[in-house]
Amino acid sequence: MPMNSAAMDVGSASGMVAAGSAVRVQQLRKVYGSEPQAVTALVGVNAVFQRGTFTAVMGPSGSGKSTLLQTAAGLDRPTSGMVWVGDTELSQLSETKLTKLRRSKVGFVFQAFNLIGALSVQENILLPLRLSGQRGDAAWIQQVVDRVGLTDRLTHRPAQLSGGQQQRVAIARALATRPEVIFCDEPTGALDTQTAGEVLALLRSVVDETGQTVIMVTHDPVAASYADRVMVLADGEVVHDMPQPGAERIAEHLASLGRRPRATQEG
Numbered sequence: 260m261p262m263n264s265a266a267m268d269v270g271s272a273s274g275m276v277a278a279g280s281a282v283r284v285q286q287l288r289k290v291y292g293s294e295p296q297a298v299t300a301l302v303g304v305n306a307v308f309q310r311g312t313f314t315a316v317m318g319p320s321g322s323g324k325s326t327l328l329q330t331a332a333g334l335d336r337p338t339s340g341m342v343w344v345g346d347t348e349l350s351q352l353s354e355t356k357l358t359k360l361r362r363s364k365v366g367f368v369f370q371a372f373n374l375i376g377a378l379s380v381q382e383n384i385l386l387p388l389r390l391s392g393q394r395g396d397a398a399w400i401q402q403v404v405d406r407v408g409l410t411d412r413l414t415h416r417p418a419q420l421s422g423g424q425q426q427r428v429a430i431a432r433a434l435a436t437r438p439e440v441i442f443c444d445e446p447t448g449a450l451d452t453q454t455a456g457e458v459l460a461l462l463r464s465v466v467d468e469t470g471q472t473v474i475m476v477t478h479d480p481v482a483a484s485y486a487d488r489v490m491v492l493a494d495g496e497v498v499h500d501m502p503q504p505g506a507e508r509i510a511e512h513l514a515s516l517g518r519r520p521r522a523t524q525e526g
Contacts, residue, residue: 262517266510270358271369271407279306279309279310280282280307280308280309280310280343280345281309281312281344281345281439281440281472282306282307282308282331282342282343282344282474283305283306283307283308283342283343283418283474283478284305284330284331284340284342284343284442285305285329285340285342286300286303286304286305286339286340286341286504287303287304287305287306287330287331287337287339287341287342288302288303288304288321288328288337288338288339288340289301289304289326289335289338289495290519291336291499292509296518300326300495300497301327301330301337301340302323302494302495302496303327303329303340303458303496303497304323304327304340304495304496304497305497306327306490306497308331308440308472308474309405309472310470310472311466311470311471311472312466312472312473312485312487312488313463313466313472313473313475313485313486313487313488314473314475314487314488314489314490315460315475315476315477315486315488316328316380316474316475316480316484316487316490316492317476317477317478317483317484317489317490317491317509317513318478318491318492318493318498318513318516319513319516322456322492322494322495322516323492323494323495324476324492324497325444325476326423326495327476327477327492328442328444328476331344331442331474332361332365332367332440332442333349333352333357333360333361333432333512334361335378336349336350337350339449341352342398343365344360344364344365344439344440345439347360347364351515354390355396359391359475362387362390362391362392362436362453363393363437363438364438364439365434365437365439365441365442366387366432366433366435366436366438366440366441366442367433367441367442367443367444368426368429368430368433368441368442368443368444368446369429369443369444369445369446370444370446370447370448370449371420371449372417372422372425372426372427372428372429372449372512373429374417374425374429374432375417376382376416376418377416377418378417379411379413379414379415379416379422380409380412380414380415380416380417381413381414381430383417383428383432384400384401384403384404384409384428384431384432384435385435386432387432387435387436388436388463389437391436393436395435395436396437400435402469403431403435404431405449406431406461406464406465406468406469407427407428407430407431407461408427409427409428409431412424412511420453422449422450422451422454423450423454423457425460426446426447426450426458427456427458427461429446430446430458430461430462430465434465434469434471438471439472440442440471440472440473440474441460441462441465441471441472441473441474442474442475443473443474443475443476443477444459444475444476445476446462446475446477447459447477447479447482448478455479455482459482459485460485462475463485466487473486478511480506480510481506481509483506483509484503484505484506484509486502486503487502488500488501488502488503489501489503489504489509490514491512491513491516493516498516499512
């Protein structure tokens with residue numbers, strides 16, 4: 260049923276000029292609470308995420324990876340430092356303007372799908388466009404629906420779909436506005452191994468074939484092996500930054516973090 264009408268560079272951000280970047284952060288710091296109970300989640304993180312790349316962000320619980328995703332996506336404000344989505348720096352935006360930017364330039368895919376049960380698949384996919392007052396590109400929406408394999412499911416409700424199908428709806432919804440970047444927080448955490456592989460292959464394809472940018476937080480070395488590059492955080496800092504090394508090497512890097520002195524962090 261038809262719908263109705265590069266490489267990633269992560270490193271020093273001093274004097275950043277990143278014309279091809281989808282997202283960049285400079286000296287990003289996030290502290291929760293106040294002294295003497297303050298918890299530092301991010302410690303001066305610098306990173307550039309180029310357009311058309313797939314990045315996996317990893318680290319142990321409390322490493323700061325989820326905080327990095329939330330601040331880079333404009334869901335949470337950093338204590339200090341700067342975040343750009345495309346050419347827009349977020350720190351000076353009002354909450355209203357920040358909300359408008361998230362609706363138009365940022366897509367989100369979460370472990371829990373976050374679909375609205377009373378809406379059909381088609382209505383869930385088009386929801387970001389409705390909220391932002393956009394008509395959308397009908398040809399692009401049709402391409403997205405075809406790519407995620409939902410053409411024959413558009414009138415279904417989420418409860419009528421499998422977990423993998425629901426996550427495909429979430430990915431299609433994230434793509435609907437042609438965002439600068441798609442942020443994924445453990446997108447395969449609630450899926451079985453086979454379905455997780457299908458979802459990861461889909462995310463890989465939207466990078467390779469439509470030039471989207473994906474930044475994915477994951478605990479899973481196999482999931483991270485679908486990315487172009489892997490960033491590993493520990494204690495609020497980037498401790499490894501590597502081109503795709505394969506699942507085995509990723510697991511080795513994660514295991515090595517156990518030999519680092521640990522501080523209590525929020526991640």
